[in-house]
Amino acid sequence: MKRFEILLVPEHVEDRGGASVADTAVRSAVVEATGRQGASGYPIYEGHGIVADIDPGTGTVEALLVDGRELDYGLTALARPVDPA
Numbered sequence: 001m002k003r004f005e006i007l008l009v010p011e012h013v014e015d016r017g018g019a020s021v022a023d024t025a026v027r028s029a030v031v032e033a034t035g036r037q038g039a040s041g042y043p044i045y046e047g048h049g050i051v052a053d054i055d056p057g058t059g060t061v062e063a064l065l066v067d068g069r070e071l072d073y074g075l076t077a078l079a080r081p082v083d084p085a
Contacts, residue, residue: 002033003082004059006050008066008075021078027066030082038063054079 007025022028029048036044038053040062045052053063061077064070071077 002084003030004045004052004054004079005030005082006045006052006061006064007078007080008071009078011074011076026075052077052079 008027031045031047038044040053042053049067051065059079
């Protein structure tokens with residue numbers, strides 16, 4: 001997997017009122033593989049101020065920096081594959 005879309009969503013939202021996870025994201029960005037491995041052992045993906053170690057097999061975000069900082073409490077990072085253009 002060369003590209004993922006990272007969605008930062010509030011953890012506290014229990015009822016999205018029928019809205020999709022993407023619609024409730026406070027920020028999203030498409031990240032691309034850098035060819036480097038992170039401290040977690042998984043590939044590093046970067047783009048639009050987000051740097052993430054992502055398990056390409058499961059799409060699990062193992063580590064994440066947003067604009068150089070750790071993710072704020074109350075937010076969850078989700079990754080979904082992006083089809084090649």
